[in-house]
Amino acid sequence: xxxxxxxxxxxxxxxxxxxxxxxxxxxxxxxxxxxxxxxxxxxxxxxxxxxxxxxxxxxxxxxxxxxxxxxxxxxxxxxxxxxxxxxxxxxxxxxxxxxxxxxxxxxxxxxxxxxxxxx
Amino acid sequence: xxxxxxxxxxxxxxxxxxxxxxxxxxxxxxxxxxxxxxxxxxxxxxxxxxxxxxxxxxxxxxxxxxxxxxxxxxxxxxxxxxxxxxxxxxxxxxxxxxxxxxxxxxxxxxxxxxxxxxx
Numbered sequence: 001x002x003x004x005x006x007x008x009x010x011x012x013x014x015x016x017x018x019x020x021x022x023x024x025x026x027x028x029x030x031x032x033x034x035x036x037x038x039x040x041x042x043x044x045x046x047x048x049x050x051x052x053x054x055x056x057x058x059x060x061x062x063x064x065x066x067x068x069x070x071x072x073x074x075x076x077x078x079x080x081x082x083x084x085x086x087x088x089x090x091x092x093x094x095x096x097x098x099x100x101x102x103x104x105x106x107x108x109x110x111x112x113x114x115x116x117x118x119x
Numbered sequence: 120x121x122x123x124x125x126x127x128x129x130x131x132x133x134x135x136x137x138x139x140x141x142x143x144x145x146x147x148x149x150x151x152x153x154x155x156x157x158x159x160x161x162x163x164x165x166x167x168x169x170x171x172x173x174x175x176x177x178x179x180x181x182x183x184x185x186x187x188x189x190x191x192x193x194x195x196x197x198x199x200x201x202x203x204x205x206x207x208x209x210x211x212x213x214x215x216x217x218x219x220x221x222x223x224x225x226x227x228x229x230x231x232x233x234x235x236x237x238x
Contacts, residue, residue: 003186003194025167025195026217028147048144067122075122076144096215098145 006032006054009119010092017111019095019103021118031095031116035087042105043082049097050076056091060084125151125173128238129211136230138214138222140237150214150235154206161224162201168216169195175210179203 009022009032016036023030035058051058052074060067060075061084067075077083104112128141128151135155142149154177170177171193179186179194180203186194196202223231 001195001197001200003188003192005189006191006193023169023193023195025169025197025215026147028145028215030169030193030215050142050144050149069122070124072125073122074125074142074149076120076142078120078144081120096144096147096149 004030006094010034010054012119013117016090017103018113019116021116024099027099029095029097029099029101029116031097032119033093033095035085035091035093036089037087039085040104040107040109040111041082041084042107044077044079044097044101044105046079047098047101048076048079049101050074050095051085052094052096054092054094056087056089058091058093059086059088061086123149125213129153129173131238132236135206135209136222137232138235140235143218146218147215148218148220148235150216151238152212152214154204154210154212155208156206158204159223159226159228159230160201160203161226163196163198163216163220163224165198166217166220167195167198168220169193169214170204171213171215173211173213175206175208177210177212178205178207180205 019031019033053069058069138150138152172188177188
């Protein structure tokens with residue numbers, strides 16, 4: 001039961017597409033991630049997923065359109081909706097999603113992270 | 120299914136202690152609130168509540184200690200824990216909590232907000 005400083009937590013890691021858990025409440029996780037480049041198309045069957053941009057510009061590609069998210073903007077990807085996060089330059093995001101959420105959703109590949117580190 | 124810009128939403132209201140709903144996912148609400156002055160001691164029997172400070176300094180008083188939250192810091196008040204938010208100067212916060220959460224928790228008074236506005 002301590003306060004969390006986002007900048008301090010962001011300073012603790014540098015790798016991309018590897019979310020860290022920084023908080024838990026009501027069965028949901030609060031995570032931080034650094035993104036660079038293109039991820040993989042995926043969806044989450046049971047989880048809505050919120051991306052809040054803390055730094056940079058995140059391009060969230062959906063099958064029917066693209067959404068550009070700047071610092072201070074968020075987007076909620078509803079469960080079942082395919083999405084592809086793209087970061088042309090490094091992006092820092094805060095994620096809010098159920099504790100059950102797998103980063104690559106319905107896809108299993110080298111980008112998949114199983115047990116996430118807690119900071 | 121649109122992106123949300125926090126600054127744009129914050130510009131839409133000016134009153135204090137009256138959270139607005141700006142997102143919903145997995146049975147949780149994302150809210151914005153402006154705080155000024157002292158709230159009321161209360162707790163939430165069934166809900167953990169997250170306060171992320173977007174602007175200003177929030178003093179979160181607990182029965183056994185005080186926690187000072189600056190911009191870019193958050194605190195999760197676990198269910199059942201009495202807390203008293205205090206904002207000496209205006210504070211803007213992002214809240215994450217279950218859709219069932221009542222702002223004054225176990226207390227009903229003039230500060231209680233029933234149906235919240237959606238922005």
